[in-house]
Amino acid sequence: MKIILSVLALLGFLFASVDINNANVKELSGLKGIGKTKAEAIVSYRDTHCFKNIDELSKVKGIGKKTVEKNKADLTAGKCKK
Numbered sequence: 001m002k003i004i005l006s007v008l009a010l011l012g013f014l015f016a017s018v019d020i021n022n023a024n025v026k027e028l029s030g031l032k033g034i035g036k037t038k039a040e041a042i043v044s045y046r047d048t049h050c051f052k053n054i055d056e057l058s059k060v061k062g063i064g065k066k067t068v069e070k071n072k073a074d075l076t077a078g079k080c081k082k
Contacts, residue, residue, distance in 0.1 A: 050080030
């Protein structure tokens with residue numbers, strides 16, 4: 001029983017949404033079409049702008065609407081820590 005619960009917890013972690021207002025570079029780089037450079041651009045943009053919704057991610061240079069659409073199911077825009 002403990003093994004089953006551990007596996008379920010791990011799966012939940014693997015498929016958790018990425019909060020674009022609070023995720024680090026490593027978490028952001030796990031998204032489709034987002035490598036380390038684009039993840040760093042997101043964090044840099046976020047330092048001066050909070051994302052009100054996930055569609056605003058396309059305001060980051062190098063990230064288009066198609067990339068946002070591909071990742072929409074895996075993204076959230078939580079409370080900004082500014």
